[in-house]
Amino acid sequence: MHADSEFVARDPAAHPPALTPIYKTSVFRAPHRPLLSLQNSLSEVTGPAFGQHELGPLDNDLVRNYAQAGGAPVGERIIVHGRVLDGSARPVPGVLVEFWQANAGGRYRHRNDNYDAPIDPNFGGCGRCLTDAEGRYAFRTVKPGPYPYRNRVNDWRPAHIHFSVFGSGFAQRLITQMYFEGDPLIRHDSILQTVPDPAAQQRLVALLDLNASVPLHTLAYRWDIVLRGGRSTLFENRLQGN
Amino acid sequence: MIPHDTLGYLPETPSQTAGPYVHIGLIPKQAGFDIFANNLGEALFGPDTEGERIRIEGRIFDGTGALVRDALVEIWQADAHGRFDHPADRQPGPRDAGFRGWGRTGTDFETGLWAFETIKPGRIAGRSGHGRMAPHISLWIVARGINLGLATRLYFGDEAEANAEDPVLRIVEQPDRRRTLIATPSLRDGGTVYTFDIRLQGDNETVFFDI
Ligand SMILES: [Fe+3]
Numbered sequence: 001m002h003a004d005s006e007f008v009a010r011d012p013a014a015h016p017p018a019l020t021p022i023y024k025t026s027v028f029r030a031p032h033r034p035l036l037s038l039q040n041s042l043s044e045v046t047g048p049a050f051g052q053h054e055l056g057p058l059d060n061d062l063v064r065n066y067a068q069a070g071g072a073p074v075g076e077r078i079i080v081h082g083r084v085l086d087g088s089a090r091p092v093p094g095v096l097v098e099f100w101q102a103n104a105g106g107r108y109r110h111r112n113d114n115y116d117a118p119i120d121p122n123f124g125g126c127g128r129c130l131t132d133a134e135g136r137y138a139f140r141t142v143k144p145g146p147y148p149y150r151n152r153v154n155d156w157r158p159a160h161i162h163f164s165v166f167g168s169g170f171a172q173r174l175i176t177q178m179y180f181e182g183d184p185l186i187r188h189d190s191i192l193q194t195v196p197d198p199a200a201q202q203r204l205v206a207l208l209d210l211n212a213s214v215p216l217h218t219l220a221y222r223w224d225i226v227l228r229g230g231r232s233t234l235f236e237n238r239l240q241g242n
Numbered sequence: 243m244i245p246h247d248t249l250g251y252l253p254e255t256p257s258q259t260a261g262p263y264v265h266i267g268l269i270p271k272q273a274g275f276d277i278f279a280n281n282l283g284e285a286l287f288g289p290d291t292e293g294e295r296i297r298i299e300g301r302i303f304d305g306t307g308a309l310v311r312d313a314l315v316e317i318w319q320a321d322a323h324g325r326f327d328h329p330a331d332r333q334p335g336p337r338d339a340g341f342r343g344w345g346r347t348g349t350d351f352e353t354g355l356w357a358f359e360t361i362k363p364g365r366i367a368g369r370s371g372h373g374r375m376a377p378h379i380s381l382w383i384v385a386r387g388i389n390l391g392l393a394t395r396l397y398f399g400d401e402a403e404a405n406a407e408d409p410v411l412r413i414v415e416q417p418d419r420r421r422t423l424i425a426t427p428s429l430r431d432g433g434t435v436y437t438f439d440i441r442l443q444g445d446n447e448t449v450f451f452d453i
Contacts, residue, residue, distance in 0.1 A: 010452065039369060049327075
């Protein structure tokens with residue numbers, strides 16, 4: 001393994017701690033012992049790669065990928081786009097980005113979701129794409145609705161889209177959630193508040209991007225994702241001469 | 243968009259829980275519907291894949307001892323030669339071109355069981371200056387109530403000699419904790435099944451890594 005394949009350690013201040021009593025489910029699912037720090041080996045700097053041939057042509061269009069013939073999902077059509085970058089501000093090209101969400105009424109097409117809002121027969125609620133050479137991703141969907149969930153009695157999730165991102169190595173693997181600028185539920189959200197740093201919380205909020213909108217048709221939101229960066233190997237490679 | 247620090251580095255995007263409906267996006271069949279022509283991560287090997295076919299399976303327990311029945315589990319592993327399907331693996335020698343080494347599944351909503359049919363990986367070069375690693379499979383677990391994906395490793399109970407030399411197992415100081423990383427082999431229908439239960443919390447809490 002070449003030293004330049006290694007990733008910098010995750011910044012714990014950027015992420016929620018495992019134990020966050022405001023999000024009650026974490027209390028019995030959070031490890032109590034400290035994580036054991038591991039210098040990267042081949043098992044961490046490597047990771048799976050995916051090809052365009054593994055995806056379908058409509059996988060990044062949630063407006064059409066589950067719609068019945070002649071049908072369309074109810075809701076506000078939006079484009080969500082942005083870039084996947086690493087901590088050194090370099091694009092992460094060719095990686096799989098997956099997303100899932102509730103429909104416009106806040107209901108998931110999931111056997112365990114029993115929220116009393118209608119299932120949309122034309123909406124599946126999931127999609128995926130690969131980033132391009134500049135690390136860009138984009139997909140079309142409808143804006144998800146907020147929904148209540150069992151935590152505190154009156155907890156509601158702000159509108160959000162779940163994201164799963166692969167990097168170039170398994171150590172960069174990330175699952176997170178994207179929120180929408182201006183949503184009044186954001187400041188009440190127990191899940192977002194598991195992230196202690198307000199500036200880090202803001203990095204999960206997508207901004208309205210009128211320039212990327214399609215006039216008379218579709219609004220757009222922009223959200224960039226930053227994965228851990230690679231290590232700078234100036235010292236090991238050049239100063240030590242190995 | 244994202245302000246960088248004074249050295250030009252960008253801060254990481256925070257992790258958030260995968261939530262109770264992670265299946266929709268990543269394993270929609272388990273959520274209860276069919277949408278993609280190709281579901282990623284279901285099959286690890288094809289007819290030509292080299293190596294011994296094995297099954298790995300287990301359950302995940304929370305701090306009260308209850309089953310975690312809504313988790314997503316991903317695995318990443320080397321091929322039978324101990325090589326990864328990735329350009330950072332510059333080890334010399336053969337590699338099985340037909341093996342990606344990545345799988346994904348969910349714990350069963352009723353039984354809490356997760357399982358993969360895969361092949362036993364070979365031994366893998368360690369970091370420079372370290373001995374070879376024992377055969378192992380990397381696991382990554384996300385679920386409702388887990389704020390940042392949990393990384394651990396499955397080692398094989400019938401590889402005592404290699405395990406004793408493994409540079410990662412060796413940094414786990416307490417022998418009892420090291421045992422949480424070792425899967426127990428048994429025979430079933432003529433094949434080997436390795437059982438690997440994961441405890442998120444408590445006396446036998448699994449060792450999780452900050453990788
Ligand atoms: Fe959600």
